[in-house]
Amino acid sequence: MNRKDKKVRPNPLRTRLCGIIVLAILLFVVAFVSSMIGVVNYFFTDVVSMIEALFHSDGSMGMDYAIFWNIRMPRTVLSVLVGAALSVSGAAYQSVFRNPLTDPYILGVSSGASLGAAIAILLGWDNGIIGIGTMALTVGLVTVLLIYKIASIGNRMHTATLLLTGVCFTFLITAIVSFLMVLNQDKMERIIFWTMGSFASASWGDVLVALPFVVLGILITLYYSRDLNLLLVGSETAKTLGVDVEKVKKRLLFVTTLMVAFAVSTCGVIGFVGLIVPHCIRLVVGADNRLVIPYSIFVGGIFLLLCDSIARMVLMPSELPVGSITALVGSPMFIYLLYKSKKQL
């Protein structure tokens, strides 16, 4: 067997493991550095001693200890979780809709979820985050199903129809949310939070709510990652190659929307993460979803954590919405991809 033959027979498992170990270490380093920076800056030794203090706590909670463990750490963990959820959903949407230009934000699913959250607040169901999450999920699912129905012509997804439907839905939902805000000015600030996206109020409670849904969603998407490859080649072909197309699509759209809804209900609408991250990964490892999905977990986490760190560093002590940072990176990327694929439109 010559060298070229070896290249055509990679060991996906080994490639995956190596890449994931490298990315996991990188994630840890970024999380460590990010937790040092803020209104109060810590040094390397401070962070180490605070991690030590967690295990050898004498009961007395210092101010630094409280800032580090109750404000900064949940924020770090939540941004990693949300980044992973949005990236994996983006990768899955791109395969299910057979369109490189989709992600939960562009299709309006994130906005739909934010509308659900706003409705929950107005109805007074905002005591527990579960109420907000459930409403976010309901409206998010309705949005994704409507888009799917409208944009599928026969058995093909038409790129222009899909994107235009997404844009229209986003406008419609934004309009409804603005309308709700004007009618309920007393709750305006809380609703604005959901339309902009921020980790500023992240707590361990948010992490606990999002964690099970994100983990479940990622595991199920991983389980179907080979089916996603086949869906990318077309629904009919996937069916003749043994994929139960309708069942797989429904399940994946449900779990990814579930992840998005609970991510949105903890931190609001953050755009473009699901678009940029899978694309950057594909540029390096190719289109195989058995690599793209697991890498998306880590790269998405690292990316959103970095964006959040930038968002809180640039204008310290005040903060930028994290969505504005991701949009700053994401919009040019989206325009570039649109330009590249304009032949399809």
Next chain:
Amino acid sequence: MTMIEVRNLSYAYGKNKILDNVTFDVEEGNFCAIMGSNGTGKTTLLKCLSNILPVPKGTVFINKKDSVDYSVNEMARTVALVPQHALLDFEFSAFETVLMGRNPYQKRLQNESQEDWDIVEACMKRTNTWHLRFASPAKMSGGEMQRVMLARALAQQTPIMLLDEPFSNLDISHQFEIIAMLREICENEKKTILLIVHDLNMALRYCKTLLLLHNHSVVFNGKIEEGLNPLNIKKYFGVDASIQNINGKMNIVYN
């Protein structure tokens, strides 16, 4: 043994009737040409046979079993379909594309086995595409793409193969090479092959039987030499032709 049985199958897209009360049998090891003018339902028929389009219970039997009772995976291990139009806008290499043909045999979260690799290699060599294994289908010519699709169908190792105009983009030498290979597969491996083809001479020389569709119904199902006579050619294809014996081979000559 009868591999495919179709009983009173009708199919319509909305009000547009595509197949009207179609009934026929195909025996095991047959190499059957499906012919007929454009829009007469040939492609729809193949989609009905491979469960891409839903058919009513009791109309299509594959290997003596009602096609409604097949799971998607079981169908993928029984019937392979080479589509007319392959989609080109994705970024898998030709090798990965052919490897997808092994999907019905792989368990979830499992990597490809050495056996899968070997089957893919053999199928690609057989369709003369092994040299293209690193190439992206988006950069291939139409004919190369069709051969890759054929390799993928072969990798499915199914007893039945359905091919929808697999030669439309092939040069003449590859047409002969591929159709001869298909005939050989029928003879040696007892595979049942249904082929939509427009070239009358090619079909006459290599196929065993003819399934002739006209106005959404079957008008002839039998030996191809009997079906492709000047009368039928005039009646169903609208062309004046005669059959001539040139060097011991039957040829259809258009007048």
